[in-house]
Amino acid sequence: MPTKDSHPRYKRILLKLSGEALSGEQGFGIDPKVLDRMALEIGQLVGIGVQVGLVIGGGNLFRGKSLHEAGLDRVTGDHMGMLATVMNALAMRDALERSNIRSRVMSAIPMSGIVEHYDRRSAIRYLTQGDVVIFSAGTGNPFFTTDSAACLRGIEVEAEVVLKATNVDGVYSDDPRTNPDAVKYDRLTYNEALEKQLGVMDLTAVCLVRDHNMPVRVFNMNKPGALVSLMVGGNEGTLMVEDITA
Numbered sequence: 001m002p003t004k005d006s007h008p009r010y011k012r013i014l015l016k017l018s019g020e021a022l023s024g025e026q027g028f029g030i031d032p033k034v035l036d037r038m039a040l041e042i043g044q045l046v047g048i049g050v051q052v053g054l055v056i057g058g059g060n061l062f063r064g065k066s067l068h069e070a071g072l073d074r075v076t077g078d079h080m081g082m083l084a085t086v087m088n089a090l091a092m093r094d095a096l097e098r099s100n101i102r103s104r105v106m107s108a109i110p111m112s113g114i115v116e117h118y119d120r121r122s123a124i125r126y127l128t129q130g131d132v133v134i135f136s137a138g139t140g141n142p143f144f145t146t147d148s149a150a151c152l153r154g155i156e157v158e159a160e161v162v163l164k165a166t167n168v169d170g171v172y173s174d175d176p177r178t179n180p181d182a183v184k185y186d187r188l189t190y191n192e193a194l195e196k197q198l199g200v201m202d203l204t205a206v207c208l209v210r211d212h213n214m215p216v217r218v219f220n221m222n223k224p225g226a227l228v229s230l231m232v233g234g235n236e237g238t239l240m241v242e243d244i245t246a
């Protein structure tokens, strides 16, 4: 358990939370227990002085691709997916505020009266003053995912790392949910992830982090304490960087 005297490894992070994992065992919607546990862990990071930008996926509610496969227009489906991320963001803000953690929701799509429109300079100001900033509505454009949005916002606000908290415990040689023989990487390069087309993160997002040399760590958000452990030197999950020997 970190104390206020713990020295965090990072000053500013961009945390991407899986929307799908927010549904817990229900498989759809938001499990308040998962939400409250994540709020608690984020609060611990804030408590040791880490500035936290947050992007939450929408896979617990809607994904444009799945809606399209079910017959909807793809762009309409993507709009629904982005709106789903706003709902998740509102739920997370509520959980954070119930734990007395100051937070803001910004949206890439203007939604006056509900959330603030995304503005990079304001976001950096809020982060600097210790508020958790939840970046919602993805990039604001269809055909992207919240992985790309997380990497984009991480680069824009000059986070030191993008942490992808998901429902598997790292990047594997193949999808561990379908291939029990898949082997986990402790570290891998952006180019390896691209060449092998490893599906844990969409390739647009990997290109973006590669071009801006932004480290990404993929870890399991269902493991209590993993997030805090990462801040104090733990080695959870898989680190994706330019050069694994550096």
Ligand SMILES: Nc1ncnc2c1ncn2[C@@H]1O[C@H](COP(=O)(O)OP(=O)(O)OP(=O)(O)O)[C@@H](O)[C@H]1O
Pocket: 017, 018, 019, 020, 021, 056, 057, 058, 059, 060, 146, 147, 165, 166, 167, 168, 170, 171, 172, 173, 174, 175, 176, 177, 198, 199, 200, 201
């Ligand atoms: N090589 C791989 N290594 C690890 N996971 C993989 C790999 N290939 C595919 N996956 C799958 O990627 C999934 C995680 O990424 P995905 O984008 O689906 O979820 P998420 O971003 O956590 O969720 P959401 O879209 O709801 O935010 C895992 O559930 C896993 O099954």
Ligand SMILES: O=c1ccn([C@@H]2O[C@H](COP(=O)(O)O)[C@@H](O)[C@H]2O)c(=O)[nH]1
Pocket: 019, 056, 057, 058, 059, 062, 063, 064, 065, 077, 078, 079, 080, 081, 082, 084, 085, 137, 138, 139, 140, 141, 142, 143, 144, 145, 146, 147, 148, 149
């Ligand atoms: O920039 C973006 C981000 C997201 N979307 C749509 O939202 C859903 C939910 O996001 P996930 O990353 O899958 O959790 C996504 O499937 C897209 O349909 C978008 O269009 N643009």
